[in-house]
Amino acid sequence: MSYDAVVIGAGHNGLAAAIRLAEKGWSVAVVEGKETAGGAVKTQELTLPGFRHDLCAMNLSMFAGSGFFAAHKQALLDQGLGFMPAQNCFASVFRDGTYLGVSTSLDKTAAGIAALSPADAQAWRDLVQRFGLDAPHIFALLGSPMPSIAAAKVVWNAWRQRGTAWLFETLRLYLASPRDFLDARFTHRKVKTMMAAWGLHLDFPPDVGGGALFPYLECMVNQTFGMVIGKGGADTIVNAMTGALKTRGAALILAAPVARIDVTSGRATGVTLADGRRLEARRAVIANVHPKLVFGSLVASDPSRRTFEHNVSAIRAGPGTMMIHLALDASPDWSAGAALKDFAYVHVAPDLEMMSRVYSEASDGLLPIEPALVVGQPTAIDPSRAPEGKHVLWVQVRVLPAEIRGDAKGEIVATNWDDAKEAYAERVLDILERYAPGVRRLVLARSVWSPLDLERENPNLIGGDNLSGSHHLDQNFFLRPVAGHSRYNTPVKGLYLCGASTWPGAGTGAGSGFMLAKMLAG
Template identity: 75%
Template sequence: MSYDAVVVGAGHNGLAAAVHLAAKGWKVAVVEGNAEPGGAVKTREVTLPGFRHDLCAMNLSMFAGSAFFAQYKDDLIAQGLDFVPAADCFASVFRDNTYLGVSTDLEKTTGSIADISREDAAAWRAMLSEFGSDAPHIFGLLGSPMPSAAAAKVVWRAWRQKGTGWLYDTARMLFASPRDFLDARFRSAKLKTMMAAWGLHLDFAPDIAGGALFPYLESMANQAFGMVIGKGGADTIVKAMIGAFEAKGGELILGTSVEKIITSGRKATGVVLTDGRRLEARRAVIANVHPKLLFGGLVAADAKREQFDRKVAGFRAGPGTMMVHLALSALPDWAAGADLKKFAYVHIAPDMEMMSKVYAEAAAGLLPVEPALVVGQPTAIDPSRAPSGQHVLWVQVRVLPAEFTGDAAGQIAGKSWDEAKEAYAERVIDIIERYAPGLRGKILGRSVFSPVDLERENPNLIGGDNLSGSHHLDQNFLFRPVAGYSRYRTPVDSLYMCGASTWPGAGTGAGSGFMLAKMLAR
C-alpha cells in the first residue's frame, strides 16, 4: 500500500498530525502496535465493571486550550468529544489538616489565601492581572516551533507591547527554580507549597533551575480558565480524533507493530509491519515514538549518524511514576474539610522539604519514604464514570526511581517493581488515609501500575517516565530532544519525530504533532 504519510504510533500527537494532514488532502495511515489507540491517554475498567479509570492522563485542560482543538473543534465535537469543567480545580493538603485550593471563583481563592496572608492574597490578584497580558505571549511561544520565525515574531510582539524589562523578567522566570520564583513573590509557605507541587508533575523539585514556569502557568491558568476532564473518560479526545481522521479518509491500523522503517539513500520511504506488510510513504514517515526506540531499533544504524545516535542514547528519562486506581463506595472524607471532595486534584505534597527529599531519594535509587501524590477525583465532577453513588480515585505517585536498590524507609524487601509494587501501593494508601481517615473501608477494588507496568503498557514510557524525557533546561526548548533537531526533523530525510520527547514536551496539548503537520502541509 502507498500513502503520502505513515504515522507510527496512535498517541494524541500522532493523531493530531494525521488529522491535519488528512484534512489537507494527504493520504495517511496511522499504525499502532497495541490493540487500543491513545498512548498515555486511555480509559479502561481496570478495577471493577462499570468503573472507568483514566489509565495515565486525566487533566485535558491543555487539549481544550490547544491550537489543534481550536481549529478542529467542530469536527471533534461532531465525533462525540465532550468535556466536563471543574470549578474547583486543585488543592494541597497540609500536615496540620488544613488545605489551600484554587477555584475559578477568584473571591473564593483569594479569600482562602487572605486567611493566611492578606499580602499574599493581593499578590495573587496582581499575578493574575499580569498573567492576563502575559499569557498570549507565553502561550504563543509554547505554540511555535523552536526555533522558528513564528517564535521570533512572538518575542518581537512581546517586546513591542511589554518592553525590554518584561523580556528580561520572563527570561529570569524561565531559568528560575520554583523556590526562588515563589520566594520572590509570596510569604506564605502554604501558598508556595501549593504552587510548587505542580513542578513535580514534571521533574522539578523546588530547587531545580528552570522549574518555575509550570507552577506559574498551571496556577494562573486554572484560576483564569479552570480545569476540564473528559466526559466519560480522557479517551473522549482519542475517540473523537480517530473519528475525525477516518471521516477525512485516513486509515488506522491497530494491533500490528512497525518492525522497521525503510530507508533508501538515507531517506525514509516507508515501514515494514510485524505481519510482513509493507507501507510506502511518498512524503513523510512520522514517528510518534520515543527517540531511543526510534534510533535504537526501528531505524538501521548508520556510521554517518554516529554523533546524533550517541546524543539520542544519552537522552535522559524523567522520574518514574506509579498509578494506583481505586474503585470506591464513596469519596474520601478529607480531614481538612468536606469541600475538598469537590476538587478535581488534591495534591499530597505538604511542604517544600518533603518535595526535595522525595526527589533526592528517587534520584539515589531508593523507594521514597513519602512520595508526592496527585489524587484525582474525576467522579466528583463526572459521575458517569462509576455506578450511581460510587466513585473512582486516580492516584499518580511521584517521584519514583525506574529501578531501585533499596527502600529509604527500610520496610520493603523487594528488589524489583514486580516484587515491591503492592507493598508500595500500601504505603501510598497509608499516606492518603493519614489525610482522609477511613479510606480503606471505602475501597471496593484496586489496580496498581508500577513504573515497569506503565512501560509494558506503553513502551514510550521508558522506566515509567510519563514525561518521555526529563524537562530540565539542557533537554528543553532548543535542546529537545537533541540540539539542532528541535524542529521535528531527523538526520534521515523524510523521517520526522513528534510526541512528548519533542518540543513543547509532555502534556495533552497535541502541540508537537499539530505543529509538525502544519510545517509539512505548508
Template identity: 65%
Template sequence: MRPTRRGGSSVHDALVIGAGHNGLACAVHLAAKGWKVAVLEKAPVAGGAVKSAELTLPGFTHDLYAMNLSLFAGSPFFASYKDGLARHGFALAPASDCFASAFPDGTWLGISNDLETNLARIAALSPADAQAWRALSNDFPGDAAHIFGFLGAPMPSRRMAGVFWKAWREKGAGWLAETARLVASSPRDFLDRHFTDPKLKATLAAWGMHLDFAPDVSGGALFPYLEAMANQAFGMVVGQGGAARMIEAMVALLRETGGEVHTDAEVAAIETANGKASAVRLADGRRFEAGRAIVANAHPKLVFGRMLEERARPAEYARKLEGFRPGPGTMMLHLALDGLPDWAAGADLKRFAYVHLAPDMATMAATYADAMEGLLPREPVLVVGQPTVVDPSRAPEGNHVLWVQVRVLPGEIRGDAAGAIAARDWDGAKEAYAERVLDVIERYAPGLRGKILGRAVHSPADLERDNPNLIGGDNLAGSHHLDQNFLFRPVPGWSRYATPVKGLHLCGASTWPGAGTGAGSGFMLGTMLAGG
C-alpha cells in the same frame, strides 16, 4: 480516499508511527489538507498515554494515565478541529474547583475558577500574599498571550521570532527579561520572590512535581505559575466519559477525512531508499510505503535504537540520543470506591478535581532526592484525582473512582529509603509500595481503605510494558530540565522535528514543547509538513 498499492505494499503520502494524541493530531491535520495518511499503532487500541478502561470493576471507568485535558482544550489543534471532534462524541466536563493541597494539621488551600474566592483563602493565610496574588492575576491576561504563543511555536522558527518581536513591541525589554528569569527559575526561587506563606508555596510547588521539577531545580517555575493562573482564569477540564473519548473522536475524525488507523501494527523496521525514509515494515510482514514523510510519534531512543534499519542510523545523532535522560518513574493507583474520601481537612475538598498530598517543599525535595538515588521514597508525593466529582458518569450512582499518581519514583530500585521493602524490582515491590501510598492517603482521609471496592496498581515497569515510550515508567518521555528542553529537545540542533534521515520526523513528548495533552508537537509538525 483509498491508498494506492505497489506490489504487496500500501502507498501513502505520510505514515505516522504511534497513535498517541500527538501522532493523531499530526495525521488529522495532514488528512484535512488532502494527504493520504496511515497511522500504525503497536497496541490493540489507540491512545498512547491517554487511555481509559474498566480496570477494577464493571461500570467504573478509569483514566490509565492522563486525566487532566485542560492543555488539549486550550490548544490550537482543538481550536481548529473542535467541531469535528464534537461531532464524533467528544465533550468536556469542566471543574470550577481545580486543585487543592491538604496539610497534616487538618487545613487545606485550594485554587478555584474565581479570583475573589482564591483571594479570600489566601488572605486568611497572609494579606500580603493575597495582594501579590492579585498583582499576578491582573498581569496574567496580558502576559498569557505571549507566553502561550511562545509555547505554541516551533523552536526555533520565524513564527517564534515574531512572538518575541510582538512581546518586545507591546511589553518592552524589561518584560522579556523578567519572563526569561521566570523560565530559568526554580519553583522555590519564584515562589519566594512573590509569597511568604509556606502553605501557599507548597500548593503551587506541587505542580512542579508533575514533571521532574523538585523545588530547587532550575527551570521549574513556569509550570506552577501557568497552572495556577490558567486554572483560576479558565478552570480545569476532563473528558466526559473518560479521557479516551478524546482519542476515539480523533480516530473517527481522521477516518472521516480518509485517513487510516491500524492497531496491533508493531513496527519491525523503518526502511530507507536513496538516503530517505521510504517505508515501514510491520512485524506481521505488512509493508507501507511513504511518498512524502514518515512521522514517528515515539521515543527517539526507540526510533533510532530499534525501528530505523541499522545501516541508516546516523552515528553522531544516535550518540547524542544516548545522553537523553529519562525523567523519574511514576506509579498509578486506581481505586473504585463506594464514596469519596472523607478528608480530615474538611468536606470542601470533595469538590476538587485534584488534591495534592505534598505538605511542604522539604518533603518534595526529599522525595525527589530519594528517587534520583534509586530509592523508594519514604514519603511519596501524591496527586489524588477525583474525576467523578467532575464527571459522575464514570461510576455507578453513588460510587466514585480515585486516580492516584505517585510522584516521583526510581525507574530501577536500588533500595528503600524507609528500609521496609526488600524487593529490588517493581514486580516484587509494587504491592508493598501501593500500601505505603494508601497509608499516606489514610493519614489525610481516615477510613479510605474501608471504602475500596476494587483497585489496580500500575508500577513504573507496568507503564513501560503497556507503552514502551514510557522508559522506566517515565511519563514525561525524557527529563524536562533546562539542558533537555527548548532548543535542546531531544538533542541540540534538532528541535524542529526533523532528523538527520531525510523524510523521517519526530513528534511527541520527547520533542518541543514536551509532555502534556496539548498536542503541540503533532499539530506544529503537521502544519509544517502541509505548509499551513
C-alpha cells in the same frame, strides 16, 4: 499500500498530525502496535465493571486550550468530544489538617489565601493580572516551532508591546527554580507549597532551575480558565480524533507493531510491520515514538549519524511514576474539610522539604519514604464514570526510581518492581489514610501500575517516565529532544519525530503533532 505519510503511533500527537495532513489532502495511514489507540490517554474498566479509570492522563485542559482543538473544534465535537469543567480545580493538604485550594472564583481563592496572609492574597491577584498580559505571548511561544521565525516574531512582538524590562523578567521566569520564583512573590509557606506541587508533575523539585514556569502557568490557567476532564473519560479526545481521522479517508491500522522503518539511500520510504506487510510513504514517515526506540530498534544504525545517535542514546528520562486506581464505595472523607470532595485534584505534598527529599531519594534509586500524591477525583466532576453513588480515585505517585536500589525507609527488601509494587502501594495508601481517614474501608477494588508496568503498557514511557524525557533546561526548548533537531527532523530525510519527547514536551496539548503537520503541509 502506498500513502503520502505513514504515522507510527496512535497517541494524540500522532493522531493530530494525521488529521491535519489528511485535511490538507495528504493520504495518511496511522499504525499502532496496541489494539486500541490513545497511547497514554486511555480510559478502561481497570478494577470493576462500570468503573472507568483514566490509565494515565486525566487533566485535558491543555487539549481544550490547544491550537489543534481551536483549528478542528467542530470536527471533533461532531465526533462526540465532550468536556466536563471543574470549578474547584486543585488543592493541597497540609500536615496540620488544613488545605488551600484554587477555584475559578478569584474572590474565593483569594479569600483562602488572605486567611493566611493578606499580602499574599494581593500578590495572587497581582499575578493573575500579570498572567492576563503574559498569556498571549507565552502560549504563542509554546505554540511555535523551536527555533523558528514564528518564535522570533513572538519575542519581537512581546518586546514591542511590553518593553525590555518585561522581556528580562520573563526570561527570569523561564530560568528560575520554583522556590526562587515563589520566594520573590509570596511569604506564607502554604501558599508556596500549594503552587510548587505542580513542579513535580514534571520533574522539578523546588530548587531546580527552569522549574518555575509550570507552577506559574498551571496555577494561573486554573484560576483564570478552570480545569476540564473528559466526559466519560479522557479517551473522549482519542475517540473523537480517530473518528475525525476516518471521516477524512485516512487509515487507522491497530494491533500492527512496526518491525522497522525502511530507509533507502538515506531517505525513509515506508515501514514494515511485524506481520510482514509494507506501507510505502511517498512524502514522510512520522514517528510518534520515543527517539531512543526509533534509533535504537526501528532504524538501523549508520556511522554517518554517529553523533546524533549518541545524543539520542543519552536522552535522560524523568523520574518514574506509579498509578493506583481505586474503585470506592463513596468519596473520601478528607480530614481537612468536606469541601475537598469537590476538587478535581488534591495534592498530598505538604511542604517544600518533602518535595526536595522525595526527588533526591528517587534520583538515588531509593523508594521514597513519603512520595508526593496527585489524587484525582474525576467522579466529583463526572459521576458517569462509576455506578450511582460510587466513585473512582486516580492516584499518581510521584516521583519514583525506574530501577530500585533500596528503600529509603528500610522496610521493602524487593529491588524489582514486580515484587515491590504492592508493598509500595500499601505505603501510599497509608499516607492517603492519614489525610482521608477511612479511605481504606471504602476500597472495593484496586489496580496498581508500577513504573515497569507503565513501560510495558506503553514502551514510550521508559522507566515509567510519563514525560518521555526530563524537562530540565538541558533537554527543553531548542534542545528537545537533542540539539539541532528540535524542529522534528532527523538525519534521515523524510523521517520526523513528534510526541512528548519533542518540543513543547509532555501533556495533552497535541502541540508537536500539530506543529509538525503544519510545517509539512501548511
